[in-house]
Amino acid sequence: MRAINRFNVLDTIRRAGSIARIEISDRTQLSTTTVSAITASLLDDGLILARTEGDLREAATRGRPRVMLELNPDAARVVGAKIAANRMVFVVTDFCGEVLSTLTLALRVDRQPIGVIADLIEDGVRRCVVDANLALDEIDSVCLGLPGVVEHRTGHIRTSPIFRESGVDFAKDMSERLGVTTIVESDAHAITLAHHWFGQARDLDDMVLVSLEQTLGLGVLHGGQLFRGAGGLSHNLGDLVLGMGPQGIIRLASLAGESAILGDQPSGRFAEAIRLGRGMAHAKTLIDAEDNTLISAAIRAGEACGMALANIVTLFAPPRVILVGSSLALGQPFLDSLREAYSLAIPPSIKGVTELVFDQSTDETWAQGAAVVALRELYESPWGTTGPAPAL
Amino acid sequence: MRAINRFNVLDTIRRAGSIARIEISDRTQLSTTTVSAITASLLDDGLILARTEGDLREAATRGRPRVMLELNPDAARVVGAKIAANRMVFVVTDFCGEVLSTLTLALRVDRQPIGVIADLIEDGVRRCVVDANLALDEIDSVCLGLPGVVEHRTGHIRTSPIFRESGVDFAKDMSERLGVTTIVESDAHAITLAHHWFGQARDLDDMVLVSLEQTLGLGVLHGGQLFRGAGGLSHNLGDLVLGMGPQGIIRLASLAGESAILGDQPSGRFAEAIRLGRGMAHAKTLIDAEDNTLISAAIRAGEACGMALANIVTLFAPPRVILVGSSLALGQPFLDSLREAYSLAIPPSIKGVTELVFDQSTDETWAQGAAVVALRELYESPWGTTGPAPAL
DNA sequence: GTATTTTTAACGGAATGCGAATTAAATAAC
DNA sequence: GTTATTTAATTCGCATTCCGTTAAAAATAC
Known part of the structure; x- marks a missing residue:
């Protein structure tokens, strides 16, 4: 009590x-x-x-x-990280969630052996902590935000585009490496909480966030709590089925995933940009230059997202939906077709219930969201006079 | 506490x-x-x-x-009802949810003026109470399970196939008519709780139920509680979008709704059967007689349902999904194509997480579920020595 | 100094929960 | 038939925590 x-x-x-x-x-x-x-x-x-x-x-x-x-900002420090296929972003925050230091590593890690990825993450965490003029033992908790299907409770990664393996107990691995309590969470859940604490959902305890990155993710806030599926696992929107085509099932990822939009670019400047994580920004410049292939890909993706979004609103009926992610950078063709498909697909009976908000957060915000995940657990944990009491 | x-x-x-x-x-x-x-x-x-x-x-x-x-079975009595377009089923249950009396009224009420429907419901409740050898003032609560989008908290019916009007404050209307606290709930939510208390989900606190009736409904149980949308409203699966066709948006209802399967039958024995609520049973006999139009309609419906189901499982990842409703009576063609489409559409990463269960509940079970909704509220309400204390 | 508002302190009462001891009711052993 | 043993349930005492009331202390405006 x-x-x-x-x-x-x-x-x-x-x-x-x-x-x-x-x-x-x-x-x-x-x-x-x-x-x-x-x-x-x-x-x-x-x-x-x-x-x-x-x-x-x-x-x-x-x-x-x-x-x-x-x-008291000094009551605790945590590390939050966004781990993506072509970059890692780390932040150290204080007890309020204010960022003390940031570190971005632009490197392609997907499909590396797990040990290599863990090495890189460990390195990033350590460097970011040093940048904040702290030692690792002054950090109370670390939270890694990863794409894919993540079981927060158990710390297992079910499937993730950055891992070859599946079912990895990554939280345990990293806790042992770092000597600091480390938890994992879906990147979409992380950015959802970031918006709840600092962003476009500060005033709301119920909302839905859709993240359009390499992976398409979903975060549902219900009564101020993340709605995790039974088993505590996160959602993968890319797996949603949008219809049946001549070659079988059509999934959202195949229309609106990063590779679906950018296409297979075996070589050239565009391919280089993608490799460096600037794919979407580069695509925007191509779209501005009226590259018809890309424009029609963006329109197709927007339509698919709009329809999927309407389905999600039908199921959850939140007062607000926040859209985030690199795909928003595609600009008008994508956004317009998304809005249009959405308003076509949204059932009349719940028209007006939900407000659509687009938000171009920086990677730092995502990492900050991961930090928030860690902080929320600290908030709920019992405290001694020196710091959070260890879990039973 | x-x-x-x-x-x-x-x-x-x-x-x-x-x-x-x-x-x-x-x-x-x-x-x-x-x-x-x-x-x-x-x-x-x-x-x-x-x-x-x-x-x-x-x-x-x-x-x-x-x-x-x-x-103590005698601690309270409630009435539960399933109100459908062509029939109403009432039950009186004791405090345990055991049925004391049942009443079925086979009559077509859809699109009648609201007063007429309310009259019929009032009559049904009163008759069913008398059948149980009780008086209305011995009834502690009444719950009506209706198809469509129902706001349980406020008692409003947002949209329902049986009402011409929308946004009706039906709970208040009926409470005043009957002189007994009356609440409303989506029929899908009612049958969900019925399965939680008595049916295929007794052992589970997390599960999803999909109801395939005239309206396509959804019930999500999360931590033993119904997951109601942010405004406390129920879901309408029929509004889910399955793709874009030549004539625009294709919704699930247009492929798997009752009228989509049975088609427009202006006259004849089949039309008569539909009017009497025996449409699905009659369709089954036609399918057994190899009526190709119906068979292909059933297959199309099954495919659509299977795909929608896969999407729901992708979002909620429940350990079990229960399928109920009159459409199950279509038999093999429908069920087989549903299963096949489902297993095609379910993403590999969560294969095996969810178990599919088909259940052909009687209408009485649905009404019993509505009674459970009423009972659950009684359970939580404070009690005096004579009965449930009136709400503040 | 007086009035006003916020904060702390102190006391009593009520509700709740837990542990230890006690009582209750049955079987097993002698 | 009496006693011991075992298990279930209750009683009693204690600690916690909350609230309400009252009063006092702190800090500022008038």
């Missing part, structure tokens, strides 16, 4: 950024007495800080001024 | 049917002391009964014999 209330108070403080006790009592419906007791213990554990100044009401109010409480 | 534990204990007793306190303590992780206190209060409120005999362990065990606890 205390644990629940404690978490609620802490989360209220985080959402507000800076808030007085009496306001917490208002929002959480807890008595001022209880809030005082809980905040005292949070202050004691060093999770929050008190600031005397900063009362935003009119200065001309009488009475004892409010003491504003806010998260 | 007590309320939560109380509900847990009550639900544990319901699941077990008959169970000793010490066993409850085992399963709920509550101390025997707490279980004793809670069961005492439940006994006091008349919600459960104690039975001295019935200890199923070997008779030759020493020690004080266990006192088995079970639900």
Whole structure:
């Protein structure tokens, strides 16, 4: 019970950024007495800080001024990472989720042996931590955001475009390598939480996010919690079936996946751009130069995404859908056809329920989302005076 | 806190049917002391009964014999109803969900004015209650299961094939007519809970049910709770888009809805059978007589359903999917093509995660499911010594 | 100084949960 | 037939935690 209330108070403080006790009592419906007791213990554990100044009401109010409480950024540090096929992005954040250092490695890792990938990740984490002027043992938790189907609870990677193997217990591997608790999560789930904490869904506890990257992912927020499938695994939108063609099943990935849009580019400048992870940006310049092959690929992809999106809205009926990912960089042809297909396909009965938002987040935001995944687990874990208590 | 534990204990007793306190303590992780206190209060409120005999362990065990606890069937009575376009089925059940009386009205109500439909439902409820040798004021709650998109929380019917109007506040209407708390729920959600309590999902807290009736519905059970969309509304699978054809969007309903399979039958014996709600049964006899039009319609429908099913499994990854509804009566051509399309469309990465179960429930089971919806709300509501306390 | 508002402190009461001891009810052993 | 043993359930005492009330302390405006 205390644990629940404690978490609620802490989360209220985080959402507000800076808030007085009496306001917490208002929002959480807890008595001022209880809030005082809980905040005292949070202050004691060093999770929050008190600031005397900063009362935003009119200065001309009488009475004892409010003491504003806010998260103590130094209460914990975590590492978040976005691992993609052609790049890795690491961030170190403080307890508030603010980024302390960033590291981007542009290198193609897909289909490497698992040991090689683990080596690179380990290296990236260590370097990013050093960049933040920290040592690894000052890091409380690491979260890796990966594409594909990830079982967060068990730490297994079911399938991922960056691994040849399937069913890897990657969380355990990396925990042992780093000597720090390491968890894994789908990259789509990570960016979903990033938007919940910092982005376009700060005001919402229910929403859906669709990520259009090399892999097509989905994040569903339901009551402020990620909706993970039974078994805790993430979704792979690319596997959605859009119809039956002459050569069999047509999946979304085959129309809207990165390779479907960019095509097979065996050589040349475009192929080089793709290899370096600039494929979509380069495609945009080609589209602007009216490359008809690419334009029609983008339109096809947009239509497919719009239809799939309509199906997802039919199933989840969220107030807002956020679209993110590199494919958005394709620009008008893609976005217009997506919007058009969506409004055609959305059933009339739920028209107007859902708002569509496009968001071009940087890779850093994705990594920050992974950090948020780690932080959320810290928030819920019991704390001693020195740091988070080890799990039972 | 007590309320939560109380509900847990009550639900544990319901699941077990008959169970000793010490066993409850085992399963709920509550101390025997707490279980004793809670069961005492439940006994006091008349919600459960104690039975001295019935200890199923070997008779030759020493020690004080266990006192088995079970639900008191007489603690409450509810009415559940399945309202379909061409029939209404009512049941009165006791507190355990056991059916006390049944009433089927075979009449076509779709597109009647709302007052007429309400009249018929009111009449059905009253007659079914009388059949159970009860008076309406002995009924604690009524739940109506309707096809279409239903907002359970607010009691509004967003769209339903049986109403001309949309956005009707039907729960309020019927509550006033009957003088009994009346709630509404999607028929698919009702049958989902029926399977959770009595059917093929007794052992599962996570599963998905797909109902193939006149309307195509979906029920998602997640952690023992129905997963309702962000506004508490139900899903309409028929609106799912399966592809783009020459005449525009192809929705599942246009391939696998009842009218899509049976076709437009303006007259004749078949049309008469459809009007009476025997359409699918009659179709089966025609299929057995090798009516090629129907066979190919059934195959098309099966394929469409199989693909849609694969998409749902991709999104929810439940351990089990239960398929119910009148369309199952089409037999082999439909089921075989469904299975085949499903196994083609299911992505390899989650092959084997989900088990497919077909279930031909009677209409009574659907109505019983609606009763379960009502009972679950009673279970959670606070009780006085005389009956459920009125909502605040 | 007085008034006002926020925060902390102190006390009592109520609810809840747990552990230990106790009682209850049966069988097994003698 | 009595006693011991075993298992189930209850009782009792204790700790926690919450809330409400009241009062005091802190800090500022007037």
